[in-house]
Amino acid sequence: MALSDSIAQILLPKGKGVKGGKGYTPTFNPRDEKIAVPGYQQHLDDLLNSRIANDSRSLLNTMVNHDPDVSSAIHSYLTIAGSAEPVITAYNPDGEIDIEGTKLARRVLENLTTVNDYTVGYSDKPTLSSIADELRYMTLLRGMVAAELVLDKSYIPTELRIVDPVSLEWREAKPGVYRPIQKPAGANTEIDLNIPTFFTSRFHQNPTSIYTFSTFVSAINTITARTAVINELYRIMRIVGYPRMDVTVLQDVIERNVPPNIRDNPDEMRNYVSRELDTIRGVISGLTARDAFVHSDTIKAEIINDKNPSAGLQIERVIDILDNQNQAALKVMPAVVGKSSNGQVASTEARLFALNADALNRVIGSLFTKALTLAIRLAGSESRVHVRYRPVELRPVLELEPQLTMRASRLRNELSLGTITDDEYHLEVFGRPAPAGAPQLSGTNFLKPADADVTIDTEGVSPNDDPLGRGLTAPGSESAKSNDVEK
Structure with a gap:
């Protein structure tokens, strides 16, 4: 056998397709088929407390919902990267374009994204753009994406099932040969995903580890510092940030009006003055800005910090530093997270962000390339599929x-x-x-x-x-x- 023939030889998986697939989706719980309704209490999460109890993956999954910068960065990446159109091309073993293979790959995608059986009840087959958005979302949160091409008994692809990389463990039996094992939450069993229909694609993988991390992990400490500063500023603003009333109680006036029976008793005198102060304090603390404060000559009231209430709050420099660190950690330009000082953005920043979106699309294209190549080869084609996305353009x-x-x-x-x-x-x-x-x-x-x-x-x-x-x-x-x- 010639070397070229051995290189071009295709070895397909044996047996029949596993009906229903093997991997678990991130939302599947084998113990309960009902999905619990969330409490929608993300706005009450405190990063200062949860960052100690949770790992970075759980924190990022929560911060996407309640942190404005992380949420804006995710939204912008999905919107801008999703604006690029996919181009699907099949190549034969000689490297020439195979039109029939290209059409076959497009038909496979049509079957994955189109409902053809209406007898099964509710069907939520996602569109191609929805699948790509889920893959991008997972890549930003996990640093990689994993999916299983689910086949029926006739080797026809019916679903591209996304698997959360958090549930994966890797075993290296030989140098550079990894075998994935899934340990889904809510199940006591291990799922062997050492199957030819399971694919992964990594985003800027660290070569020293098989496990991946989100590119947003470096933003956690900065967001924590910013949260601590903002919480402290809220407390400071209540003290020096707004005009406040300064009430002086004239003690000699109170003492002149002390009842005669306790005037000669020092202890009773102190208790009487303390009770009067508590009474005045209770009246003043219940006032609002719209209420009039009527008092006797026993009390002298003034307004402090009324001319320049923010003179003692030099917070812009601190916030600017934290914002710059946050933008660097999230790999975005200021306009993406709403921190641009004017309507114009430097062309270099916009170009870098577009290149980051292109790199994210290459991860998604790589996963589609692997899955569709197997799909058309199971249908008898010898070609390989290449899926790429057109470069992102920020111009109209x-x-x-x-x-x-x-x-x-x-x-x-x-x-x-x-x-x-x-x-x-x-x-x-x-x-x-x-x-x-x-x-x-x-x-x-x-x-x-x-x-x-x-x-x-x-x-x-x-x-x-x-x-x-x-x-x-x-x-x-x-x-x-x-x-x-x-x-």
């Missing part, structure tokens, strides 16, 4: 139209010369194979002018005989026609 579509037009013009020129095929042209421009009946234009020179092959005898042309240079014009062309008005 109308602003991109001139660039897209120039790109399409360049590709048409390459198609005319035959340097690219018709299939490559349609996939690059439209993201799909050529429609049925489309003419084959590659290498036909359809953009070449009709008179390009006409030769002109320049030896017999003289400027004196032909001052207008009409002799240099190809016969029969539009330029050779006279502008004289026919009589």
Whole structure:
């Protein structure tokens, strides 16, 4: 057997597909088929307390709901990365585009995202964009994504089941050979996921460990510090941040009005003065800003810190430092988390964020590539599938139209010369194979002018005989026609 033949040999899994799949989804509990209704109390979570009891994965899962910066970063990544369109292409063993394999891969996706059996009751098959969003969400929270391609008994893919990487444990039997084991919450059994239909894809993997971490882990300490500072500022603002009433009780006035029977008893005198102070304190503490404070000459009331209540609160520098650290930890630009000082954002920051979104899409494309390649090979194809996403563009579509037009013009020129095929042209421009009946234009020179092959005898042309240079014009062309008005 030749080396090329052994490399191209495809070994498919034996037996039949496992009906229903093996892996558990993040929401499945084998002990109870009902999903508990949440308490919707995320706004009461205190990071200062929960960060000690929980690990980083649980903290990030909670902070997505109640921390504004983490929530904004997740939302922006999903929105911007989700704006890119996927391009699905199949290649045969020779590296050439396989249109039939491409169509087969697209049919597999249609089966994964379209409800065809309406006899089973409620069916919640997600769309392709919904699956991609779930995979992106999981990648941002876990640093990797895992999914199982569920097959029926006929080897037809019916579901792409997402598995939470938190429930996975890895065993390294040989150097560099890892075997996944799932230990789902609520179950006492281990699920062996050493199966060919289980796939993973990692986002900026640390090569020193098989386990992954979210890229947002570094934001936990900064968010904790910011939370502590803000909570302390709330307490300070109640003391020095707002105008307050300063009440002075004239003790000599109270003592002059002491009943005669206790005037000569020092202990009774002190108790009497203390009771009067408590009475005044109770009246004042119940006042609001709209209430009028009416008092006798026993009390002297003033307003303190009324002209510049925030003079003692120099918090902008502290908040700015924490915001900058938070933006760096979340890998976002200031405009994404609402911290931009003006309406403009530096082009370098926008470019870096777009590249981060592209890197996130490459993780999702890698998982689709593995799953769809197995799917079409189970259907008899020898090709491999490659799924990629177009680069993220932050500019509006109308602003991109001139660039897209120039790109399409360049590709048409390459198609005319035959340097690219018709299939490559349609996939690059439209993201799909050529429609049925489309003419084959590659290498036909359809953009070449009709008179390009006409030769002109320049030896017999003289400027004196032909001052207008009409002799240099190809016969029969539009330029050779006279502008004289026919009589």
